[in-house]
Amino acid sequence: MSSVSLAAAPPAPGFVATFAAVYAGQVARARVVRASLFFVATLQSLGLVVLLRGVVDDDRVAEKQQVVAGSVVLVIAFVALNLLAQRFGQLRAGHGLDYYAALPVRPAAVVLGIAASYASFTVPGTVIVAVVGALLYGLPLAHLWVLVPVVVLGGAALSGLGAAIGLSARRPELATVCGQLGMSVVLFLGLVRAERMPAVLRGVRAVLPSTYAADALAQALRTDPAYREVWLDLLICGVSGVAALVLATVAYRRAVGAGRR
Amino acid sequence: MTAAADTGVPATTADPAYAVRGLSRSYGDVRANDGITLDIGRGEVFGLLGPNGAGKSTFVRQLMGLLRPDAGEVRLLGVDVVARPDVAPRLAAYLAQDEVAIAELTPARAVELTGRLRGLSRAAARRAAADLPDELGLADAAGRPLVRLSGGQRRLAAVATALVGEREVLVLDEPTTGLDPVARRAVWAALERRRSAGATVVLVTHNVLEAETVLDRVAVFERGRVIACDTPGRLKAAVSDDVRLDLVWRHEPPMDDPTVARLARVAEVTGRRWSARLPTAEARTALGRLTAGAAFAALDDFTLATPSLEDVYLALGGVARDLEHE
Numbered sequence: 001m002s003s004v005s006l007a008a009a010p011p012a013p014g015f016v017a018t019f020a021a022v023y024a025g026q027v028a029r030a031r032v033v034r035a036s037l038f039f040v041a042t043l044q045s046l047g048l049v050v051l052l053r054g055v056v057d058d059d060r061v062a063e064k065q066q067v068v069a070g071s072v073v074l075v076i077a078f079v080a081l082n083l084l085a086q087r088f089g090q091l092r093a094g095h096g097l098d099y100y101a102a103l104p105v106r107p108a109a110v111v112l113g114i115a116a117s118y119a120s121f122t123v124p125g126t127v128i129v130a131v132v133g134a135l136l137y138g139l140p141l142a143h144l145w146v147l148v149p150v151v152v153l154g155g156a157a158l159s160g161l162g163a164a165i166g167l168s169a170r171r172p173e174l175a176t177v178c179g180q181l182g183m184s185v186v187l188f189l190g191l192v193r194a195e196r197m198p199a200v201l202r203g204v205r206a207v208l209p210s211t212y213a214a215d216a217l218a219q220a221l222r223t224d225p226a227y228r229e230v231w232l233d234l235l236i237c238g239v240s241g242v243a244a245l246v247l248a249t250v251a252y253r254r255a256v257g258a259g260r261r
Numbered sequence: 262m263t264a265a266a267d268t269g270v271p272a273t274t275a276d277p278a279y280a281v282r283g284l285s286r287s288y289g290d291v292r293a294n295d296g297i298t299l300d301i302g303r304g305e306v307f308g309l310l311g312p313n314g315a316g317k318s319t320f321v322r323q324l325m326g327l328l329r330p331d332a333g334e335v336r337l338l339g340v341d342v343v344a345r346p347d348v349a350p351r352l353a354a355y356l357a358q359d360e361v362a363i364a365e366l367t368p369a370r371a372v373e374l375t376g377r378l379r380g381l382s383r384a385a386a387r388r389a390a391a392d393l394p395d396e397l398g399l400a401d402a403a404g405r406p407l408v409r410l411s412g413g414q415r416r417l418a419a420v421a422t423a424l425v426g427e428r429e430v431l432v433l434d435e436p437t438t439g440l441d442p443v444a445r446r447a448v449w450a451a452l453e454r455r456r457s458a459g460a461t462v463v464l465v466t467h468n469v470l471e472a473e474t475v476l477d478r479v480a481v482f483e484r485g486r487v488i489a490c491d492t493p494g495r496l497k498a499a500v501s502d503d504v505r506l507d508l509v510w511r512h513e514p515p516m517d518d519p520t521v522a523r524l525a526r527v528a529e530v531t532g533r534r535w536s537a538r539l540p541t542a543e544a545r546t547a548l549g550r551l552t553a554g555a556a557f558a559a560l561d562d563f564t565l566a567t568p569s570l571e572d573v574y575l576a577l578g579g580v581a582r583d584l585e586h587e
Contacts, residue, residue, distance in 0.1 A: 012347075013377060013379075017377065018378060021374055021377035021378055022374075024374070025374040028365075029365040031365075032406045032408060094361040095357060095358075096359075096362040097362075098327050098357050099361075101327055102354075102357075103350050103375070104350040104351045105350075
C-alpha cells in the first residue's frame with residue numbers, strides 16, 4: 001500500500017464531472033441488471049409488434065406507423081419510466097440516497113446522470129423494435145434517424161417522470177405500482193392514433209410527453225414525413241423533458257430532505 | 262488539516278473533530294438519541310459500542326448531517342453540520358450499514374466512482390481503485406459485482422469506498438460486521454494507517470474485542486443515551502474489583518452442588534455457557550470448589566478473566582446477549 005497522505009480535502013467535483021461519474025457508474029451497473037434493462041423491454045415491444053401485425057390491415061398505413069412508433073416508445077417507458085421509478089424507490093427506502101447525500105455532489109447532476117443512463121439503456125431496444133417493426137409492417141426506414149432525438153428527448157421526459165415518481169413514493173411498492181401504471185398508460189395511449197380515441201382519452205394523451213415522441217416517430221415512418229410536425233413534436237418532448245428533469249431534481253432534494261427530517 | 266478553510270468556514274486547530282451538545286432525536290414515541298454530549302478529538306479512533314437499537318446509527322447519521330436532530334448541535338471541525346449540510350460531505354467520509362447504491366458495481370468500480378464523486382481526478386480515482394481492494398485483501402474479488410460477493414467481501418468493498426479520497430474524518434457504521442478475523446485485522450490496519458496520518462475515525466461496533474483493541478475511546482450507548490465514555494482501560498478500571506468467571510458445561514450442570522447453585526443465581530446464561538462477574542476472592546473460591554468437587558466432571562471449559570468492556574457494559578445495566586465476543 002502506498003503511504004497515506006492527508007492533504008487538504010479535494011475540491012468538490014463540478015457538475016459535468018459528477019454527471020459523467022454517475023452516468024459511468026450506472027452504465028457499469030447495467031452489466032448486472034441487463035436482463036431487465038435490455039431484454040425484457042425489447043421482447044415485450046417485439047411481442048406487441050408481432051401480435052398486432054395479425055390485426056392491423058395492410059391498407060391502414062397510419063395504424064401501422066402508430067403501432068410501430070408506440071411499441072418503440074414503450075421500450076423507453078419500460079426502462080426510463082418504470083424501471084427508474086423502481087430504482088429510485090429502492091434507493092429511497094433503503095437509505096441508498098445517503099450514499100449520494102454524504103458526497104459533495106450536486107443533486108441535479110446526480111439525477112441527470114442516472115436519468116441519462118436509463119434513457120441510454122433504451123437505445124438497443126428501440127433500434128431493434130423500430131427496424132424489425134418497420135420491416136414487418138413494410139414501412140420505410142429512410143427517415144429513421146428521427147429515432148435519435150426521440151430517444152434523447154422522450155428518454156429525458158420519461159426518465160424525469162420515472163425519477164420523480166420513485167423519489168416521491170413513500171414506499172418502494174408504491175414506486176413500482178406507479179411506474180408500472182405509467183408504463184401501461186404509455187402503452188395504451190401510444191399504440192392508438194388520437195383520431196381513434198374517445199375525446200376524454202384524447203385529452204389525457206395530449207398531456208403525456210410520450211405521445212409526442214410516438215407521433216414524431218410515426219411521422220418518420222412515412223415515405224414523405226411532415227417534418228414541421230416532427231420538429232414540433234420533438235420541441236414539446238424537449239420542453240417536457242426539461243420540466244420533468246427539474247421536477248425530478250426537486251423530488252430528489254425533497255427525498256434527501258425527508259431523510260434528514 | 263486545513264480542509265475546513267477550503268469550505269469557506271473558519272475552524273481553529275483547537276476545535277475537536279466533533280463537538281456534540283445535547284443531541285436528541287425521536288421517532289414518534291421512541292427516543293433514538295437522548296441528550297448526547299461528547300467531544301471526539303482530532304486523530305482519535307473513537308468507538309460507539311452498544312446493542313442493536315441503542316441509537317448508534319441514528320447518531321452517526323446525525324454526525325454526517327444526514328438526519329436533523331430535534332434538539333442539540335453537532336459541530337464538525339468547528340462547523341455546524343445542520344446549518345451547513347455541504348460541509349460534512351467535503352470533510353468526512355461515511356460508511357452506511359448497507360451498500361444499496363453500489364450493490365451492482367465491482368469493488369474497483371465502486372471505489373473509482375466514489376473517488377470521482379469526492380473530487381479526485383480520473384487518474385487518482387483509478388489508482389485508488391487498484392490500491393484499496395489490494396490493501397484490504399480484496400484484490401481477487403475486485404472484478405466481481407458486490408451482489409455476487411460474500412457478505413464479508415461486500416463489507417470490505419464498502420469500507421474501501423469509505424477510505425477513498427483520504428478524508429480527515431471517517432464515520433463508519435459497523436465497518437467490521439460480518440468480517441472474518443483476517444479481514445477484520447485488515448480493516449483495523451487500514452484504519453490505523455489513516456489515524457497515523459492524522460485522520461479521525463468514528464466507528465460503530467457491537468464487538469467487544471474490537472472496542473478493546475483498536476479504540477482510543479469508546480462511548481457506550483444504551484437506549485439512546487451515552488452511559489459511559491472513556492478509554493477502554495479506564496472504563497475497565499472502574500469495575501476492576503471484579504473478575505469474570507466463564508464456565509462451559511459439557512452436559513446439564515449439577516444443581517445440587519451448592520457452588521453451582523449459587524453461580525446459577527448470578528450468572529448470565531447463554532446456552533451451555535455461564536458468565537458471572539464476581540469479586541476476585543469469591544471467584545477464586547468458587548473456581549477452586551468447582552475444580553476440586555464432583556461438578557468438575559460436568560465442566561467442558563472454564564476461564565477466569567479480568568474485566569472486559571462487556572463487564573463494563575453489564576455493570577452499567579446493559580444486556581450481555583446484545584454484544585459480540587468474537
